[in-house]
Each structure stands twice: as C-alpha cells, then as structure tokens.
Amino acid sequence: MSDSTSSPIDDTIADIPLASPLEGIAGAVTGHVPEGEFEGASKRRLGFGFWLAVSWLVTIVLAAILAPYLPLEDPMENIIVPSEGTPPYSPSSTFWFGSDQDARDMFSRTIWGARTSLTVGAAAILFGMLVGGSLGMIGGYFRGTSDKVISFCFLILLSFPALVLAILITALMDRSLLTISLTLGILGVAPVGRVSRANTIAFADREFVTAARSLGARNTRIIFRELLPNVVIPMSALALLGMAVAIVAEGGLAFLGLSVETGVTWGILIQIGAGRSELEAAPWIAMAPITVLFLTVLSLNFAGDRLRAFFDVKEAAL
C-alpha cells in the first residue's frame, strides 16, 4: 500500500488531501483506515463540518433515546384522517414525513427506527472493538504463534463476503436484537483487529515501552498502561466509521428479510417503502428513512474522518 504521507515533499503538498483507499463503508469492511479528507482545513482543528456532523448525531441519538417521551404518534397506530381520503397520506403538518399505506406516521416510525438501528450499530461496533481490539493487541504485542493464529482467523473472517456471513449467522441462530447486533459485531472483529494489531506493533517498539519494560513492568501493565491509551484514542475514529457500516449492514439484512423480527429499523422501513406500488404512490415512505439514514451515515463518516485527521492516524498495514 503506498503511503503518500511519507513523501519527502510533504511540506509542499501539505494542503492536498492525502486521502487513501476505501473510505467509509468499504473501508471498515476491509480493514483500511481511510486517511483524513479535507485536510486542507488544518489538522489541528476539527472544523465547522465536524461540529455540524456531531450536532446531527447528537440530535438523532437524543431523539432515539427520548422517543417514548416525545409527543410522537404511536409508530404502530393506524391514524385514519377521513378528510384526507385514503392513506398513504402525503407529507403535511399532521404527518411531517407523510404516512405509509397503513396510515402510520412516518416521522414517528423513522424516530422509532433510529432507536433500533442506532442500538444495533452501537452494540455491534462495541463488540467489534472489544473482541477485535483485544485480539489485535494480543497478536501485535506477543507476536509469534498467537499472532499467526489470530491473523489467520482475521483472514478467514475477511474472506467471507460480509453479508454472506451475516446471512448465515442470522439464519441459523435467531433474529433477536442481540443476535443481529452480535452478528454485525463479528463482521467488525477482523477489520478492527487488524488496525489495532498494526497500531500495537507500531507502538510496541517505541522508547517509552522499552523504558517501561526496563523498569520491570509486566506485560499486562505495559499493555494496559502504555499501549492501550495509544491504540484506543485513534481508534475512536474507526468506531464511528464502523458504526456507520453496521447500520448500513442492518439495512442490507432487512432487504433480505433477515433483520430484527419485532419493531422497526431504518432498513425495514426502507424495505417496506421499496415496492413498486409504494414507490409509485408514495415515494416518501422510502425516502424519509433513506434521508435520515443517509445523513446519519454521512455524519458518522465525516466525523470519523475528521477525527482521524485530527489524531493523525497513518494508514495501517494491510
């Protein structure tokens, strides 16, 4: 992998975005950490766009958490408005995002969908970070046989097309919220693990680690006190990107009829609205959740990308 940041003419091209492969979705799936985009804005500042993305994320997360307390319609209730004729109703002051064929309020459904989708996304990346992160650190720190075994496991996980693996697990287990989250979490293990392994290797040879060891620190202390802080902080950017991937993957599962059985997610909402007759009569059924999903994924990607640039994370080894 070429690493453009090592170029001797760094100073002259400092304001060229040193982007690299596989941003966003493809990035987290295959284990590449994308380089920061829009670096022209200066690496030491997060910038206006970052805070814009963060405010959207805060809004949507708050809305999701507070959904039961907000003055929303019941997402499952059929609200027939005789004066408007037969459903689906188009967007209006009553139905901000319109209603679906069963006269259910799309605005409320989108917010309730956020609840499930965001939970799945957050739980998945948490699992991926915990399992993949620790495996990667173990492999990267101890090297030798354990590293070889762990790396080979990562390779196997990566060689399944992600969605096929997810289909396999959800179909064989069940389709509860927990199973779906864990399944998508497993998809994150290998990409996260590879990055954490590469970062660990990069830091394991640094002077402060040697110093700690020569002072008599044991492995556990070195890993938790010296390496972990250095590996975890830059990986917060990866967490945001990974969360976006998990949310998107849930949508993919929904289209295959394999998402959570009870409740609504963004994927399920879009899938309901994606039939030909629905798209013809009421495109807003699909477009409302698509817009919110897109803005969320975009914000996660953008914020993650800016954080990466901020922490100056270099391209991880392949």
Next chain:
Amino acid sequence: MRFWLQRLAAGLLLLLAVSMLTFGAMNLLGDPLFNILGPIAGDTENPTSVALIEAAEAEYNLDKPLPVRYAIWLGNFVTGDFGVQFSRDGAPPVRDLIEERLPRTLTLVVMAQLMATLIAIPWALWSASKADRAVDKASTVVTFLFVAIPSFALAVIMKWLFTLKWPIFPQTYNTSDPFWDRVWQTFLPALTIAIPAGAVYQRLLRTDLITTLQEDFILTARSKGVSKRNVLLKHALRPSLFSFVTIFGITTGALIGGALVVEQIFRIPGLGSAIVEAILREDFPVVLAIVMIITIGFVVLNILVDIVYTFIDPRVREA
C-alpha cells in the same frame, strides 16, 4: 515461483477453513431433516415415520458422523459434484441451480466493476489535473456523498427515479429474454453498485496520481515538452494504479454482498435470492456451494491482482 506456490497454498488453506466453518456451523445448528420430510421428521413414535427418517438419513448421508460427511462432501465438491438439494420435491441437483443463477450475478458484478472503473479513471485523471482547485474540491465532496450512500438506498432511489418517475430503464428482469436484453435490464442495477464503488476508486486513484505527479520523472517529461494530457495518460497513470488494483480485488467481496441486496430490489433471480431461500429452507448443499463459489472467486481474484502487479511494476517480478 516459490512466491506463487505459497500464494496458492494459502488460498487453498483458506478455502478449506471456510468450507469447514460453513459446513460445521450449518450441521450443528440446523435440522435439515425437517425440511426434507416435513412434520414427520419430529415423529419418532410411529414406526413408519421412523423408517422414512432412517431412509432419508441414509440417502442424504445424515447418519454418518460429521467428519465423514464433510469428507464425502469435499470429495464430491472438488470433482464438480455439488450434491442434491435438500428438498422433497425432487428439485434439480445443486449444480443445475448454480449454473442457472451464477451467470446472472456474475454479469451484474462484472458490469458493475467495469462501470466503476470507467467512472473512476477518467474522473480521477480530470480531478488530479485540477488538483486543489474549486472544481476538484467540489468533486471531492461529491465522492464523499457517493461513498456514504448505502447501495440499497441508492438502489431504491434509482428504481424510483429511472424506472417509475422517468421510465428510461426497464422495470423487470425477464429470465426468458435474450442475453443482450437481459444485459440491458442489468444496466441500472449494475450502475447502482458501480457509483459508490467508483467513488471509492476515484478518491484512491486521484491521491496516488497527485503523488505521482510530484515525481522527478514527470518533471523530466514535462520539460521535454510532453503535453499535460500525455503526461497524465502515458507517464502518470500506470505507476499510480497500484493501490487501485489492490482495492479492486478487496472490494469485490463487499461488492458481492451489495449485489445480493441490489438483486433483491431489482428482482433479479441470481445467487442472492438463491442463498436467502436456501438458508431459510436449511438447504445446506446449496448454501455451501454458493458460499464456496463466492470465496473461490474472491481467492482467485486476489491472486489475479498479484499477477496484475507484475504487469504494472516489473520490479515485483524480481522481488
């Protein structure tokens, strides 16, 4: 030579591991008998059902221990025999199903990758030649948007805009139509997959091009009087293709996943619907065959990528 042998061995080991994992998981977690026999499978009281169960177990090799079954399956698989489908109605052998479905998915994925490349290369060349100007910055924003959009969301939008609102493309995929008609019916789904992939490729290639354009040999070429256009096309492009080719191989896995979903939205009966149906029916041989074919494709493609390296950069051959 040794490098290629190692590469091949690693690929085979990977295939073996993937097949064991899939085979083991499905057999430990699923209950295929129920899908072959229906409710009789649970009836162990009635002697006639028991006889049926035993006959079915013998027929599908389910009475043998797991490793033996795996060995039988593996032996058959490498000789091109994918077994029979686990179903009652005398469905065709798995191989027939695969031969029917695979070309559709393959057409979709190949068309998508072609389109993505055709989008990415000219766009990256244009963008790199205007590096850091307003148009380039605008195009960077556009790629950022394209990369973020999930393929299923884009598929729904495309379907709505271009088959319903402005019916430019056909709405349905007809399995009985002639080949070229079906290629045309695959155009929009392929474009849906190609746009985000192309955006990923464009960003990568643009960065590498910009780096290459700073090299001394580019300056030499320019000072000899080579036009800007020829410098880009004949001098800068080839050395910049390295990461692009790598990613091309790696993204194919993700692309296949996307293709399975996009197939569902545009109603193309390819491997996507086949594997979903098979998993729901716990039709193990079909699932295994599809997983293996996809993984083989993935392994072969990544070896091909290594071969392509040697064409782009002759130094790799010596290394």
